[in-house]
Each structure stands twice: as C-alpha cells, then as structure tokens.
Amino acid sequence: DAHLLASKTFLNDYLVEGKDMTVRYTIYNTGSSVARDVKLTDDSFSSTDFELVHGLMSVSWDRIPNSGNVTHTVILRPLSSGIYNISWGSLSYISNEDGHKKVGFTSAPGNYRVLELSEFSREHSSHITEWIAFFLMSAPTMLLPFYLWYSSHSKYEKLKNKKA
Amino acid sequence: DDAVVGEDDEVMSVDDEEGEDDENVVLPDAGEARESGGDGAGSEEEEEEEEEEEDLYKPSPDAKTDIIFTNRAENNFLAGQIVKSLIGFSNNGNENFIVTSVEASFRYPQDFSYFIQNFSKVYYDAYVPPSHQASFTYDFTPSESFYSRPFGLVVNVYYKTEEGNEFRDAVFNGTVNIVEIEEEFDAESFFMYVLMISGVCLLMFIIHFVWTTVKRGGRAAPKKRAAPVERGTTKNKRSQVDESWLPEGTIQKKSPRKPTSPRNRQKTTSNNTLNTPKVD
Numbered sequence: 001d002a003h004l005l006a007s008k009t010f011l012n013d014y015l016v017e018g019k020d021m022t023v024r025y026t027i028y029n030t031g032s033s034v035a036r037d038v039k040l041t042d043d044s045f046s047s048t049d050f051e052l053v054h055g056l057m058s059v060s061w062d063r064i065p066n067s068g069n070v071t072h073t074v075i076l077r078p079l080s081s082g083i084y085n086i087s088w089g090s091l092s093y094i095s096n097e098d099g100h101k102k103v104g105f106t107s108a109p110g111n112y113r114v115l116e117l118s119e120f121s122r123e124h125s126s127h128i129t130e131w132i133a134f135f136l137m138s139a140p141t142m143l144l145p146f147y148l149w150y151s152s153h154s155k156y157e158k159l160k161n162k163k164a
Numbered sequence: 165d166d167a168v169v170g171e172d173d174e175v176m177s178v179d180d181e182e183g184e185d186d187e188n189v190v191l192p193d194a195g196e197a198r199e200s201g202g203d204g205a206g207s208e209e210e211e212e213e214e215e216e217e218e219d220l221y222k223p224s225p226d227a228k229t230d231i232i233f234t235n236r237a238e239n240n241f242l243a244g245q246i247v248k249s250l251i252g253f254s255n256n257g258n259e260n261f262i263v264t265s266v267e268a269s270f271r272y273p274q275d276f277s278y279f280i281q282n283f284s285k286v287y288y289d290a291y292v293p294p295s296h297q298a299s300f301t302y303d304f305t306p307s308e309s310f311y312s313r314p315f316g317l318v319v320n321v322y323y324k325t326e327e328g329n330e331f332r333d334a335v336f337n338g339t340v341n342i343v344e345i346e347e348e349f350d351a352e353s354f355f356m357y358v359l360m361i362s363g364v365c366l367l368m369f370i371i372h373f374v375w376t377t378v379k380r381g382g383r384a385a386p387k388k389r390a391a392p393v394e395r396g397t398t399k400n401k402r403s404q405v406d407e408s409w410l411p412e413g414t415i416q417k418k419s420p421r422k423p424t425s426p427r428n429r430q431k432t433t434s435n436n437t438l439n440t441p442k443v444d
Contacts, residue, residue, distance in 0.1 A: 003230065003252065003254075003297075004297075005230070005232060005250045005251075005252040005299045006299050007234065007250050007299060007301055009301070026234070028232055028234070028250065030230060030232055030252070088290075088298070088299075091297075102295075102297060103295070103296055103297070104254075104296060104297030104298060104299070105290075105292075105296070105297070105298040105299065106299055107250065107298075107299040107300050107301045108288075108290065156411045156413075156414075159411060159413045160411050160412060160413070163412055163413060
C-alpha cells in the first residue's frame, strides 16, 4: 500500500505583518505502491488574518510514485501581528488498487509569532535615515577643524601669490 | 565480598531491564548488540531506573508509526548539522489517539541503555481520529564532538487514548553513522600550511645567510666607518636643510651678524659690564 507523510513548513525565518511568507508542503510516499488521487487542502490560514498572494490552498496530484515526493508552495501575507497557532493541512489519497481511501494530516508548524513591521525593521532594516542623521550630527566635528585649517592655508596662499 | 554481591545485584537488574526492553526492539541486530554488551551497563544506574519506568509503556496494536529523515540519507548523519525527520502516525483502531510527544536520544551502539546524547522532548498533543494519519516534524542536531563512528539512535513516540492509556513506540531504533562534515575551507589546516611554508622560507633564508658568509671567508668583520657627527641645522649646513615647504614670506632674512655661540656672546657682554665701571 501507499503511505504518505506530509510536512508543512515555513521557509521564512521571521513572519512579519505585511511581508510575504512562503509555506512549503512536502509529501513523501514511504509505502510500497503508488498513491493515487492525492488531494491536499489547507484551510488553517483564516482569510481575516492571512492574505493569499500566490498559489493554491487546495491542490491535487494524480499519482505519487512509491519512494517519491512532491512539493507545493504557497505565498501568504499576514495581515496583523500577534501569536498564531498554525495547525495542519489535510490530505487524502487512494492507497491501493482496491480504492482504499486514506485521510491524514500534514505536520503542524505550531505557535508562530507574526512580528510587527516596525519591530522587524528596527532589527533588520538598513537604517538609512539613522545613518543620515548620524552623518549630520558628526559633520561639525569634521567641518570646524577643516574650516580653521582652510582659512589659515588660504591666507598663506594669498601671501605667496602677492610675492610672485 | 560485599562489593561483589553488590555488583551481582546490579548485573541482575540490568538483565531484567533488558528482558523487558527487548520487546521494543525493531531491528534484530540492535537487540543482539545490546545482549552482548550487557555486562558493562552497571555504571548508569539512573538511566536504568528511567528506562525501567519507561518500559511500562508498550506500543498499541491499533497504531502504526514510521519515520523518514528528510534532509539526510538514513543511517548517515553529519556531526553538528541539523537532522530533520518526519514521523508518521496511523490510527487503525476505533478510538481517538492523542500523540503527546516525541523524543530522541543517541545511545552507545553496543549497549542501548547507555545514553550518549539526549534530545529535547517535543510536545504535540495532537488528536488523531480513527482511520486517520498524521505527520509530525522532529528536528535534532547531533553534537559536534561526535566523530565518525556508529551510534545507536532511538526515537520514541508517546501517545495515549482519551481514557488515559499511555503508549510508547520506538519509531526508530537502530544504528546510525555520524560522518564528519566535508568542509570546503578548513581554517586549522590552512594556518598549518601557512606556518609550514613560512618555516621553509625561514630555513632557506638562514641557509642563504650562512652560505654567503662562509663564501666570503669566515665571518667578515664589517668595515669600520667613521660615525657621522650630527651637526644639526648649523648655518654652514643650511643649504642641506630643505625649506621648500615653508611659505617664502615666512623665512627670515639672513642676519648680517657673524654667528656667535651663546656662550661667546655671554662672555663679551660680561666683559663689557665688568669693563664699564673701570672706565668710569
């Protein structure tokens, strides 16, 4: 008989509100025969909290050969921050020639924290405005000595030109 | 004599424990290995007690478990690198099962009651209804200090019925190999080569130095040269002082006075002061 194991994982290290996240489903056939009519559906992402950007939440394969595997990815966007318990997707397939139907669940990622955008950018953005502010604030310490040097230098230059 | 009796007791308890444990053995060779290594197991008393406690649990006949390692070939793990596994659980009975947790541990391959590394127990608490299947991910990282040799790996799945009957199933119980990481860049050997090359260079330099001195006929004494007398920036050396960096207006005109050392000047003034009263 065919026997399917399915994992559901996030490819992102951080889940951030308003930023895309990738969910990957991988189905392994560890049984001895071909799995037919494999259907994978996932309704664990509620439409109020997650927006579907790309991909299908319900897919099917005609057959998955024994000791083969298939992957399916979906891109979602969390709409708000907070802690979410992300549960499993469901799987159904016909395991043998007699048409015995099996139902199962993928693995569940579990509790995940969706970060606020500001919190995420505080740690991971390139901080361009902060760097500009830093340069502006450090400019006087560089410009003041330069001005003093330049004024004395130009005085001597003037003297030299007069001589010549 | 007392000590000997104590030892015997320990061995007996080990044997008892093994007798119970054998029922969970999946791979026959693992069981054999454990029996042959039974005498050396007396040292881990705490582990034995734990084992005996755990052995109250048996797998349920209505449940079937299996495991695949998704990022590495089975029986071939890298030290210090994460191993991802996917555990399948099938409920073939008529009542709900609750998969509570999964734990894994590396054991001494000759004696599975001797623990080498324990991994965290992960709690799932997932309901699996009758004639349903579920998958669980369990990731662990073999210690970096493990080098190429076989280890016994046991992955246990704990589950229970709603009535509270608890079960344990060793979903993986066998020997795996830990292989070393094929690093592209090994800093240690790189610096060893650098050290060796620099050592060779130093040796060649020494040989060259010795060779040239011998060729010249012994250690030739360096020719004595008169030590240059430092004169500072005296007037007669002025031409040697580079003053081009100074703006031209700042250089003082050469004074027409004859240069005199301060000492001479002092003498003349002192003479003057001495002379004047005499004149008067």
